[in-house]
Amino acid sequence: MNDFSFDVAHLLAGGLVLVSFMMIYQDRLQALITVFALHAVVLSASVAWQAFVQDATHLFVTAGIALFFKGMIIPTALHRIMRRLGIHREVEQVVGAGITMLAGMGLVALSIVLMLDLTAASGDVYVREDLAFALSVILLGLLMMVTRRNAVSQVVGFMSLENGLILAATGAKGMPLVVEISVAFSVLIAFIVIGVFLFRIRERFDTVDVGALDSFRGDKA
Amino acid sequence: MALVVALAPLLVGLIRKVKARLNRRRGAPIIQPYRDLMRLMRKEVVLAENASWLFRSVPYMVFAATWVAAALVPTFAAGLQFSWTADLIAIVALLGSARFFLALAGMDIGTSFGGIGSSREMMIATMAESAMLLTVFSVALIAGSTQLSSVSMYMTSSAGLRVTAGMALIALVIVAVAENGRIPVDNPSTHLELTMVHEAMVLEYSGRHLAMIELAAALKLLLYVSLIACIFFPWGIATDGSISGYAVGVLTYLGKLTGGGIALAIFETSIAKMRVFRIPDFLGAALMLGLLGTLLLFVSRSL
């Protein structure tokens, strides 16, 4: 039973890393948002399994919040924003998908080596594995933000980064529900603010390409 | 050995029939490929004037290498005589030599179509073979050996939910689709230059030579389906050497072939062919899956 439950946890956490890679691979915005919804679903499944194994009921609430907000509300909202902004384009990437994926591999390897070494003293396999994969997801989210020109895809990267944080918190087995809720709400507020900004940017400059914003800086001599 | 040669055209016929049915056509009978091969064997060979001895002997070389590779994969029983020569890396390399000589034959006559086929085939092969070897690494790291009999016996005995095995399976399916020239990588029933890879290489072949090459292509497809069945769905393979064990093995093997053929036909019907230069992205995904699977395996091992 122990082996089987570890296998399931491994499957779900590894699946989360896999879905992060799938997000990097996408080159159309609609597909990206759908994969992000899948990311949230896999996260909530992973958190729910951890809740089951660790017998921690507050984690069920966390899983529910993740599923509800990040799996349903936010993707729907993003789809609506996209329709209203009229962006149906591809995701513009700074470097090709191949190099980004290779860099992602390197980051995953780095975080695995680092976390497994750091947590070597603890004997709990669930914690060690969760932390290693959580750091991978965080770094992959950062990578997504760094290698995308489109503001919407940067937002998605930021959301997936936060998913990694939730996974880490689950693994650490000790995040109180209050902190959990406040983190989730702050992300929601950040999201709303970013959404408002996107509309303003679009109204002003007719584009959401952050590269184009550079040309409006007034400091050229 | 004779079993795989006999079954290969049947598998091709089954896939064509299922695809036809899914397109609401009646389709040719399942044994049509046998008739096609017979017809080709009876025809006269028309050879280009500047074809060399290499062009004439490549069909036999390709067929021999593919047959040996296909015969080495355990189909219904593990631990048969000479089964210890069935090394995964050797099988990959045998298929590589078949492809090498076929690409050379494509260049032999000196037409632009042959060049198109050979150059695209070598590009696809570069990525597909690397992805295949990485998948072989993952499988060998799980099972502790590259010898196919021991791999399938390990997978039968210690089945468990393994992320790495799942990723290796998906990567192997992608590589199999690419290597056999099925949609979305290549269209096996086309003769348009824009969409040709394998057909362009064998454009100048006719008669008995073409029959050998078609049979070799069918054998390659059978090999990949058997390989996936042997590694990832090894239940039913006879390990004890009894007649009843063999019978069960043969029946389950036929069932796996049928299932694999139908799955491939459904997959091909539901997806469109990719542009040639999107194929490296597709195969790159298989490479990444292989790498990621290996990484995840190390994590779960060192915990």
Added chain:
Amino acid sequence: MVGIDVAALCVGALFSLGLLAILFANRRLARTYIYSATIVPNAALAMLGVAVLAGVVGPSSTVLPVGLPWIGTHLRLDHLSAFFLIVTGIGGGLTSLFAIGYDRHDSDGSDHGYEAMRVLPFYPAFLGSMVAVVLADDAFTFLVSWEVMSLLSWGLVLARHHAEETRRAAYVYLVMAGFGTMALLLAFGLLTSGDGGYAFDTIRAGAHSPIGAAAILALMTLGAGSKAGLVPLHVWLPLAHPAAPSHVSALMSGVMTKVAIYGFIRVVFDLVGPLDWWASPMIVLLGAGTAVIGILNAVLESDIKKVLAYSTIENVGVIFCALGLALAFRANGMAAHAALAFTAALFHVFNHMAFKTLLFMGAGAVLNATGLRELDGLGGLIHRMPTTSVLVLVGVTAISALPPLNGFASEWLVFQSVLKSPDLPQIALQIMIPAAGGLLALAAALAASAFVRLYGVGFLGRSRSDAALRAEEAHRVSLAAMASLAALCVLAGIFPGVVVDAIAPAVHDMVDSRLPVQTIQPWLTLVPIAEQRSTYNGLLVMLFIAVSGSAAVWTIHRFASHRLRRGPAWDCGFPNADPMAQYGAASFAQPIRRVLGSVLLRVHEEVEMPEPGNNAPARLTVRSRDLIWEDVYLRVADTVAIIATRMNSLQFLTIRRYLLLVTLFLVGLLMVLTLWN
């Protein structure tokens, strides 16, 4: 007379042949006599090496009274040297045999007498210096032989000195060789830092701190690696190897790089003592990276010899990767796994000598017959030069690591040692080694593409130029040399166990373990580790292929129609009689160039299409930048030039200023003395 005396005599014979060549170079048939005479010492050395490895002759050493008065010249013949003597002996002997039939009628027409004084004296001496490096047993002899080897090969590269690109190639080679020797000097300086004794025995007994050992490893990588062709020190190889005459290119690629690897192995595995595990990842990654970069460049080049030179870089990368693996296993005390990796490395050394020498000989035959090295001028040679084509086909199949030839056997062993990485305790190594294995797999696949391209464009298809249409078969003596190497490739592939057993004493000396005895396995299978059940049997694979091929042929002859008709090519109904309409070297590489070239080599393609109605031809321009050359070497060269220009102003000072410089320096020295006391 012990083994080492025979070896020393052979070295002396080779050097004296060089002197004889100076005296008699301009006589008729001088080259035939000199090259034939060179075969004898090489054959003797190869047989001596086999005898030592088989145990018939024991290891021996001697001290000759030449050289520095208080050191003498120490020479030693042990198992590792014996293996490399086989490599140099076979390579050198067969190359000399090939050279007898090469360049008989000088087809580039320019410099008929060049060979007499520019190649003949250097050639036997070059062989002699390589053997001296392998036999050297003290630091001074090693370094002097190494430098003599570099200088003699530089002289050989400069043989056709009228061409501008040859002069440039020789200049780059000289600079890199000097840099390599400096790194080796520093490495040996660190090695002998204990009590200043130069003999290898004294060095072996000394101990080094982990940092010191790592520094020695880094310096050896720079020094030996630059001679072998490791990235980023490889830039001279694709320039120098093609510029030399073909038999010399064969020697430089096939044998000299192996001697460089010998130097690396001797210092890193034997002299420096135990190394920590964190020193090995660098070697593994360098090796894997070298393999990929080398073969990617090979796919994009259109000069036959440059393709072969870049392929040498790839194979050297594979060897270094295997050596790095052996270091990692040995540092963790896993002697059996280290033996596997080290055996794979040595086997690949032998195989590469065999097939690379064969391929360069083939390129030489083509150059001799057509006067062309560009792939885009060749084609159709399989009809004009049938025997050469068959032998080159064997070489091309072997180098692409296809069973049942020898390239596959050594690649299989390398992959098996990569698969042993989970047994390593350090997780960084565990993760990095499969990544390196993936890179090696990519390199192997690219190698197959590169050689399909080389053989398909160069030998198959239709002739693209008149020279290729009128090519003639090579001389039968050259063909004999090529056939011997081809036979060696086939035999080493079918009986890899024999080669592995022969290498075993050398492996045992270096890593204290060896693979299980192979020749007693059933059916002569290759079984790397006894308890692991991965096996490979070259003989059986070949028998299976032969049986199934014969069965297919018999069935076809029995049941199929025998009729055959020749006609024009089908070409989908649009035959084009122009031979330039078929795929050329650049067009074959286009898919791979597009997929992989844009990243590593910044390849940029431009097509200028004239508008419809204009009959002018379209133009395709392909631009690629060698990032290593531009970002590393040119920067260093520019920095040196800037510093030199600044310091040039020191030439034009007044007398008072010079006096001021001298005074300041004197005062500075006095202050240092004061502070020190």
